[in-house]
């Protein structure tokens with residue numbers, strides 16, 4: 001299993017050889033920094049799978065997509081915008097018609113037009129999509145995303161299986177969907193299940209059996225099975241990775257049994273988002289105020305939930321490290337609450353699900369020191385907003401000893417782009 005290199009609530013002076021001080025003096029704060037070497041390691045971990053399909057929703061900067069493409073990874077797209085991102089990053093459908101797959105529970109008009117224009121392979125998450133794709137692209141091969149009737153995630157909000165989830169085709173509707181596919185001249189060549197994000201081996205492994213049962217109902221038209229995403233990464237000290245060898249063996253055994261039943265080979269895909277990029281990402285902020293409120297000490301930053309929404313959305317825990325401006329590191333640790341600049345009391349990075357403020361033991365720090373939210377590469381920048389009139393922050397990439405800006409800090413012009421004031425009547 002990979003070694004954990006995250007700094008858990010301690011001091012960090014550099015990221016992959018670049019001093020925090022130098023990064024912020026060049027690009028200011030807040031900023032996201034991604035360490036490419038970490039992404040490369042994670043891609044290598046998954047080499048046993050035939051296809052690694054990156055769920056780009058986790059971090060969709062075109063530079064990251066380009067680098068993953070060069071590492072042999074293909075992508076999943078959930079919207080017209082994500083399809084266009086993949087194309088902009090150089091994914092070439094002529095070279096590999098399956099290098100971009102559209103996976104969603106609905107087509108909006110724009111996505112359906114783009115799917116048709118590029119003859120994209122579609123992973124249908126609703127029965128209605130079968131008819132819609134049949135009309136747009138008669139004779140198309142499709143994948144069905146099945147909701148196996150159970151799911152699991154790090155939060156109820158990231159559980160994507162079971163009757164409370166809107167995702168996928170209900171497992172009992174498969175035969176009806178196959179009929180629908182026949183009727184609308186669509187061939188089911190792929191089967192896919194994704195039960196949730198940040199789940200564990202126990203739940204992930206139940207998916208193999210569920211998928212096998214459905215695959216036998218679909219039959220010999222199948223050429224691809226997908227294990228979906230959901231692989232967890234350690235956010236807290238003591239958490240570990242899923243045993244990937246064991247995970248792969250379970251899926252490989254399922255695949256082999258199906259190959260025997262069908263008499264032809266099947267390609268085995270995995271569709272991770274978080275696993276590939278979470279640990280590569282750091283959100284660097286500056287401490288702008290340190291204040292005492294009764295028994296609580298607050299470190300208030302120049303980054304808020306508009307920059308990293310996971311804590312307010314899910315009570316997600318991100319490891320935090322401190323970089324002292326002076327370079328002198330006080331050894332003393334204190335209990336603090338870490339918050340942002342937004343005019344909203346939920347703008348707290350150290351909170352539990354339900355919005356309960358939690359204290360974190362962190363090194364003593366002062367105004368002007370830097371605070372780094374770690375393991376922030378997945379569902380970090382991509383979920384950022386302009387709330388409170390804040391500019392979205394730059395994204396930086398460290399690769400082979402160089403620091404690249406892969407997205408500039410937004411300006412006021414970006415903030416009001418597209419807005420206009422109608423003439424006063």
Ligand code: LLP
Pocket residue numbers: 055058103158160194196197198228229230231271272273274275310378379
């Ligand atoms: N495949 C499908 C169909 C998905 O819906 C997702 C995630 C993935 C793959 C990738 O899942 P991953 O390997 O990253 O767990 N914003 C939440 C996570 C939402 C995930 C949505 N779908 C968070 O910050 O934890």
